Amino acid sequence: MPELHLRLTGTDLSAVTPELEWQRERHTGNPLDLRLDPKDTEDVRWLWEDPMVDLFEPGKGRRRRAEEAAARIGTVLGRAFAASEEMRRLLDRALAPGQQPLVLISSSFDPVLALPWELARTPAGSDLMSLTAGLARQRENVDRQQPTRRTGDGLLQVLLVVSRPGAEEDVEYQAVAAKLLDRLQDRAEVTLVRPGTFTAFERLIDRKPWDLVHYDGHGIAGKLAFEDGAVEAERIGRVLARAGVPIFALNACQSAVEATRAREEREVSSVARALVDTGAAAVIAMGASVRVSSAVTFFDRFYDELARGQTLSAACQQARRAIEAGRGHGPLDWAIPVLYLREDSAPYQGRTAAAEGSLDDLLFGGAKEEHASAPKGVFVGRDGDLYVLDRAVDQHPRVLLFGVGGIGKTTLMEYLLEWRARTGGADRAVRFSFRGAPSLEQLAQELQKEVEVARPDAIARFRTPQWAHTPVEDRLRGLARVLAVDTTRMRLFLFDNLETLGGYPEVGSGPYTAEDRAHFRALLAALEGPSTRVVMTSRRDEVELLDASVRRFPLSGVRGRDRLPMLQAYAEAFAADSRLRE
Secondary structure (H helix, E strand, O other): OOEEEEEEEOOOOOOEEEEEEEOOEEEEOOOEOOOOOHHHHHHHHHHHHOHHHHHOOOOOHHHHHHHHHHHHHHHHHHHHHOOOHHHHHHHHHHOOOOOOOEEEEEEOOHHHHOOOHHHOEOOOOOEHHHHOOOEEEEEOOOOOOOOOOOOOOOOEEEEEEEOOOOHHHOOOOOOOHHHHHHHOOOOEEEEEOOOOOHHHHHHHHOOOOOOEEEEEEEEEOOEEEEOOEEEEHHHHHHHHHHHOOOEEEEEEOOOOOOEEOOOOOOEEOOHHHHHHHOOOOEEEEEOOOOOHHHHHHHHHHHHHHHHOOOOHHHHHHHHHHHHHHOOOOOOOHHHOEEEEEOOOOOOOOOOOOOOOOOHHHHHOOOOOOOOOOOOOOOOOOOHHHHHHHHHHHHHOOEEEEEOOOOOOHHHHHHHHHHHHHHOOOOOEEEEEEOOOOOOHHHHHHHHHHHHHHHOHHHHHHHOOHHHHOOOHHHHHHHHHHHHHOOOOOOEEEEEEOHHHHHOEOEOEOOOOOHHHHHHHHHHHHHHOOOOEEEEEEEOOOOOOOOOOOOEEEEOOOOOHHHHHHHHHHHHHHHHHOHHHHO
């Protein structure tokens, strides 16, 4: 992709010298005053960050003044591209029909890079971004450690951090992460940092080489908020430089904004700049507080373009245009994403496809090991509940999800399995429902199948008379012990409809005896291990069946903020399905 390179030198915004390069031709202009009117900057910030913007009609009131302020800022910044007659002619050639260059803004003076260059306008008054293939910033004269590069073979290795310090009351847990997983499905191995703490992040970052780190959370200029506290950019940069990760995507408000420490009165680098300084090849960040809807649109399109083989700069530009063309976004939200670029690349180019399978797979229909998965479909609402349940499973070996019949317990449990399977939180799953009162012998058979996967050498023992004559309660405990000590796979055990096992004292004991319930409690104790988790559902809090060590999670109706997505999904289904309308 051809590059239109604008170099800016100086130590004061009131006197910045521009140099424009296109196709090896360079021209320098007179020093410029790039200081922006503080009132204009404030108005544009309001346009980006204040939710009240939606109450103002385009071209009226404060919104009109803010849009005019953005145009004035764009004019000031656009002068840097045409600060001399030679530069103007060079710019005209670069923007001629069919060229579509990538604009690079480079400087060693940080306040210059902090300016909102995405708003720049040409001398003719057109948005520069609409005439180019995108815009990126480059830091000059920085000593950097070259990041480690992977070979480029196989799946892209993505480390995903979803940090929600405000727990279920925070921004939607899956808002961006679910889109990332959808777009990179079968093209990347995505591992979620559990929990979303800096401690867990540090522990996981050194485990293997990563191609890309995606942080989804909150940014305060110069810091990222993890669930165990805010961490300064310099510290994050040192950790990431040590791991040698080349690409960072930061879905964090103001992660590209410079700030000042009030007490020390000295500049604090933005997260994006700190990462570039430590050797990142590319950093995608946010120049202001961004709406969730705009962030979702941006990263959905960004990862879709990457998966199609596009370069980082091209994917970023297409994602900006998706915001501009979409609905439910602020009028200038497309200008919030910022790309710092030292080396443009297409992460998916040159990667080999997955193997087609073994000869047995091809001959006998591709019978494969059953990994943890759940039927994929539309899952809306319950975002806060999913967050709490997912964190509970991280922290507790046994979790009970209970609520009235039809409230959605089984659906939420199944989606939890899908979520964890897609984010590295479960490699295998064992499901067993007590609906219909199956026997403990049937439960033992299900566990035995799983043991045969974990320990093929156990198959011969299962065929011996000794095993056949072992009481079912002893077999359950023995099978559970084998699975509990297997640390090669993370297993999720899902026991549904526990109310049947617990019985109904008001009408009798039900189909199970007190001994059956004791055997189940012994099974749960034997299943506890470093790589096993148990999730159970019931219509009530099983105080008689389960002891106090089990983490209880009561499920009620859909929470307030989750209702709108659910209603929207129902409306879309109604509009698309004529049978529902009839």
